[in-house]
C-alpha cells in the first residue's frame with residue numbers, strides 16, 4: 001500500500017497523553033464529527049466549573065477534551081501466548097501500512113500505540129477515531145482485522161478508562177469474583193480472563209508429568225509451560241478453580257453479557273439476573289466437619305460498576321450534552337449506596353470491592369463511598385485502599401473531600417444543614433427535589449473526620465485524552481452487620497454498630513441474612529429464598545420485602561438514567577448479530593400467565609442437571625476418545641428437566657457444580673453456566689461415538705484425549721487447505737494431498753478426533769499451538785469450526801480473505817432444512833442448545 005490520503009473537515013485538535021490539553025495540533029486535516037450535536041449545556045458547565053474549580057487554562061482543556069471525539073482503543077484478550085500472537089500481527093502487518101496513510105495536509109496518520117499503564121502492552125489506542133477507521137478505505141484492512149478478531153473474542157474494543165477497575169482488583173486464578181452490574185460485559189470479560197491467566201501452561205505442565213505414563217504426546221515444552229507456577233492454583237491439576245458470577249438486573253442486557261462472555265468458553269463462569277441491591281446469598285455444600293451448618297458463598301473480589309448518570313461519557317454519547325439534567329444523578333444515589341452496601345456484605349474479610357462510575361458527580365461517587373462505609377460501621381470495618389502507586393503512568397486526581405449538590409431545579413446546595421434550614425423556613429416544609437443527607441459531604445467534627453476520600457481516583461478526560469471515570473477500592477476488615485437506611489446512627493461516643501447485632505428494617509436487602517441476628521458469613525437458611533424477585537419455583541415474598549427501597553428511590557429512575565441508557569457504539573458493536581434469537585434464552589414460548597396474576601418478568605431458564613459419571617454416554621465418550629482417567633468425569637451437565645443427554649453435554653468447574661446443585665429450586669436466576677463440551681452428531685456406524693467434541697470445549701479436554709484419536713499437524717499449507725476447504729475428499733487417494741497427515745487421516749477411525757496444530761517454529765507468523773475438532777467420514781474430512789473462526793484464522797495466519805470452498809453446499813442446505821424442521825419438534829432441550837449450533841448446521845459432516 002502506497003501513501004493513502006483521506007479527507008474530511010472540522011477535525012478538532014487534541015491527542016492522547018498530552019498531560020493537560022493533549023496535542024492541539026490536529027486542525028487542518030481530518031474528518032467530520034457529529035456536526036448536528038451542539039456540545040453545550042449551561043447547567044452542566046456551571047455545575048462542574050463550580051465543583052472542579054480548575055484554573056482557567058485547565059478548565060478550557062477539560063471542556064475541549066469532552067467536545068472531541070474519543071480515540072480508538074482496543075485490548076488483546078485470551079491466554080497470554082495467544083494474545084501476544086495477535087498483537088504481533090498488529091505490529092508487523094498493520095502498523096507498517098497505517099503509517100503510510102496521510103491526512104489531507106500531508107501529515108502521516110499516527111499509528112496505534114500501547115496504553116502506557118496497561119500490563120504487557122496488551123491495550124492499545126490511536127488518535128484516529130473509531131468511525132474514521134470504520135469508514136475510510138485506507139483503513140479497510142486494519143478495520144477487517146479488528147472486526148474479525150473481535151468477532152472471535154481475540155480483541156475487545158473497550159474504552160481505555162473502562163479497563164481500569166478490573167486492573168485494580170488483583171484477581172487470581174482461585175478467586176471467587178462477583179460483577180454486580182456486568183452488562184454488556186467488557187469488564188466482566190477482563191475479570192474472567194484474569195481468572196484464566198497461566199492456566200493453559202499449568203495444565204500442560206501437570207499433564208507432562210504424567211505424559212509417559214498416560215501415553216500422551218504433548219509436543220515441545222513451551223517457555224510459558226516451563227515457567228508455569230503450579231502453586232498459583234494447586235488443587236485441580238493446574239485448572240483455574242476460581243469463579244466469576246456476572247450479574248445484571250436487566251434481562252435483555254444480561255443476554256448481551258452472555259453473548260460477550262460465551263466467547264471466552266469458560267467453565268468458571270455463571271451469569272445471573274438479579275437486582276444487585278438484593279443479590280441473593282448463594283448456598284454451598286456444608287463443610288464435612290460441620291455437616292448440619294449451612295454455608296454460603298462469599299467473594300474475594302467484587303466489582304460494583306454501578307448504573308450512573310454517565311456524564312464522563314459525553315465523548316462517546318454526545319446526546320448527553322442535551323439530555324443531561326441535574327436530577328439524573330440524584331435519582332441514582334440511593335440505589336448506588338444499596339449496591340455498594342450489598343457488595344460489602346457479600347465480601348470475605350480481607351476481600352476487596354471496586355466501586356466505579358463513569359460519572360464525575362460526587363453525589364454518585366465520594367458521597368456513595370462515604371455513605372456505604374458509614375452504613376457498614378465505619379472505617380474500622382471497611383477501609384479505602386490507597387492506590388496511588390498502582391498503574392504508574394495513569395494520570396488521575398484524588399477524590400474530593402467537599403462538594404456541592406445541584407438539585408433538580410439547578411439550585412446549588414452546600415450542606416444538609418442548609419437544606420434543613422430551608423425546609424424549616426419555607427411554607428411547604430418539604431425537602432426540595434430528592435435531596436437526602438448522605439448526598440452531602442460529611443460534617444466537620446469528630447463524626448466527619450478521617451474518611452480518606454482522597455484515596456478515591458478521578459480520571460478526567462483532559463488528563464490523558466480519555467473518557468471520565470471514578471474508581472475506589474474498598475477492603476473489608478472484619479465482619480459486620482450493616483445499619484439499615486432507616487435506622488439512626490448511634491449517638492456520638494457510642495460504637496458505630498460494628499459487629500453488633502442490629503434489627504434490620506425493610507430496607508436491608510437480604511432477608512436470609514437478616515433472619516439470623518448474628519449472621520456474618522453464614523446467613524441462616526431461610527424457608528423462602530429472600531432475593532427471588534420473580535418466577536421462582538417456590539413463590540416467595542420479595543418485592544414486598546424491598547418496598548421501602550422502591551419507595552424512597554424508585555428503581556424506575558435508576559433504570560431510566562442508568563440501566564436503560566441507549567447502547568453506546570462499543571456496546572452496539574458487541575451486540576449479537578442475530579438479535580431476534582437471544583442467546584441463552586430458551587426456545588420455549590414465554591410461560592403463559594394465569595389470568596389475574598401479575599406478569600412475570602424474564603423467562604424460565606432450563607434447569608442444570610449433572611450426569612452421573614457411570615452414565616453410559618459418559619462411559620462411551622471416555623472409551624472412544626481414550627480419555628485419561630485424570631480428566632474429571634463428575635462435572636458433566638445437561639440442560640433439560642429429564643437430566644438426560646439429548647443434544648449437548650456441558651462441562652463446569654467443581655465449584656460451579658456445587659453452586660448449581662445446592663441452589664436448585666431456591667429461585668436464584670442463573671441464565672448461563674457451563675461450556676458446551678460434546679454435541680450429538682449423526683454417526684456413520686455404531687462403533688463411532690455420536691458425541692463429537694465441540695470447539696468451545698476443546699481447550700479444556702484435548703490434553704487428556706488418547707493418542708488413538710489425535711492427529712498431529714505441523715505444515716502450514718496443510719492447515720490452510722483444511723481451513724479453506726469444507727469437506728475435502730480423502731477417498732480415492734484424496735488423502736495423498738494432505739502431506740504429512742495424509743496417511744494418518746487415511747488410517748484413523750471414523751468420527752471426531754483432535755487435530756493438534758504444532759508449528760515447527762520456522763515461520764514467525766505460524767507459532768501458535770492449537771487443538772481443533774476434526775471429523776473423519778468415509779469420503780471426506782471436515783474441521784468442525786464455525787465459518788467466522790475459519791475466516792479469522794485464514795486472515796490471521798495467511799492474510800487470506802478468499803471465501804471458503806464448500807463442494808457439498810447443496811447437500812448442506814438440504815440437511816439444514818431437515819435440521820430446522822427437526823429443531824421445531826424439539827421441546828425437551830432448548831436453553832442454550834436451542835441457539836444455532838453453526839458447526840452442526842453449517843459444517844455437518846457430509847452424509848455418507
Ligand SMILES: C[S@@+](CC[C@H](N)C(=O)[O-])C[C@H]1O[C@@H](n2cnc3c(N)ncnc32)[C@H](O)[C@@H]1O
Nearest residue numbers: 181183184185186187249250275276305307563
Ligand atoms: C454502567 S453499566 C455496567 C457496564 C459493565 N460493567 C461493563 O463494563 O460492560 C450498568 C449496568 O447496571 C445494570 N443495572 C442497573 N440497575 C441495576 C441493579 N439494581 N442491579 C444490577 N444491575 C443493574 C444495567 O442494566 C447496566 O447494564
